[in-house]
Amino acid sequence: MKDLKMETAEIKNGSIVHAKIENIGAGTLTGRFTSTKPNAPQxxxxxxxxxxxxxxxxxxxxxxxxxxxxxxxxxxxxxxxxxxxxxxxxxxxxxxxxxxxxxxxxxxxxxxxxxxxxxxxxxxxxxxxxxxxxxxxxxxxxxxxxxxxxxxxxxxxxxxxxxxxxxxxxxxxxxxxxxx
Missing domain, CATH: 3.40.50.450 (Rossmann fold)
Incomplete structure (x- = not known):
């Protein structure tokens, strides 16, 4: 896990909605994500x-x-x-x-x-x-x-x-x- 580096591009209301994640030596993954807090109301x-x-x-x-x-x-x-x-x-x-x-x-x-x-x-x-x-x-x-x-x-x-x-x-x- 120490080889992962995340650069957050966008956070809205405490949730990551867009991020760039880099695995050192293995490439980069960029995309849209939905991250919600456990049991948070919709x-x-x-x-x-x-x-x-x-x-x-x-x-x-x-x-x-x-x-x-x-x-x-x-x-x-x-x-x-x-x-x-x-x-x-x-x-x-x-x-x-x-x-x-x-x-x-x-x-x-x-x-x-x-x-x-x-x-x-x-x-x-x-x-x-x-x-x-x-x-x-x-x-x-x-x-x-x-x-x-x-x-x-x-x-x-x-x-x-x-x-x-x-x-x-x-x-x-x-x-x-x-x-x-």
């Missing part, structure tokens, strides 16, 4: 609007259910940089950067789909593009956009299914309805 980014009573009700319920399952939840509505003027250029940049950083931080994204919040749709697309599992909760009976249905890992219609889901396995639960 980290979830909660994507949802909260701009009307129904959205507020759903996001509050999701926060409660997901935290009740022992998940480490980042909910953007709880991190709005109150020290900055809402809507200012500085507030917008801080909020955008914080949300993107936390999607990157998360193990997966849990989205509440209502097709009213364009920010949630963007967050779903970003998470999918970066290889994060996307789990979608949808109370409505409206037809779901195929860009959402075909990017998701699991689709939920009720909180009982959300609560019973095995988040350690991320089993595929497809959307089976009509799409637009």
């Amino acid at each position: 980290k979830v980014y909660l994507a949802s609007g909260w701009f009307n009573e129904e959205q507020e009700r759903r996001v509050a319920k999701a926060e409660k259910v997901l935290r009740g399952l022992g998940l480490d939840v980042f909910s953007p509505r709880e991190h709005q940089a109150p020290e900055l003027e809402y809507g200012s250029v500085e507030w917008r940049q801080v909020t955008f950067d914080n949300d993107i950083d936390h999607i990157d931080w998360a193990d997966f994204l849990f989205a509440i789909y209502d097709e009213e919040d364009a920010g949630t749709m963007m967050e779903i697309g970003y998470a999918y593009a970066t290889g994060k599992p996307v789990l979608v909760y949808h109370e409505g009976h409206d037809i779901v956009n195929l860009m959402i249905t075909d990017s998701l890992t699991a689709y939920f219609k009720d909180w009982a299914t959300v609560s019973a889901y095995d988040y350690s396995r991320m089993k595929h639960l497809p959307y089976t309805g009509s799409v637009i």
Whole structure:
């Protein structure tokens, strides 16, 4: 073991995500790694609007259910940089950067789909593009956009299914309805 040398290239939230490992005399291995702390709760980014009573009700319920399952939840509505003027250029940049950083931080994204919040749709697309599992909760009976249905890992219609889901396995639960 004394012949190994590791140069860490990137550490996020205490976990090595990219490293260069050199075995003196035998070559170099470079790659992406996932290193988690034993028994650490899974980290979830909660994507949802909260701009009307129904959205507020759903996001509050999701926060409660997901935290009740022992998940480490980042909910953007709880991190709005109150020290900055809402809507200012500085507030917008801080909020955008914080949300993107936390999607990157998360193990997966849990989205509440209502097709009213364009920010949630963007967050779903970003998470999918970066290889994060996307789990979608949808109370409505409206037809779901195929860009959402075909990017998701699991689709939920009720909180009982959300609560019973095995988040350690991320089993595929497809959307089976009509799409637009």
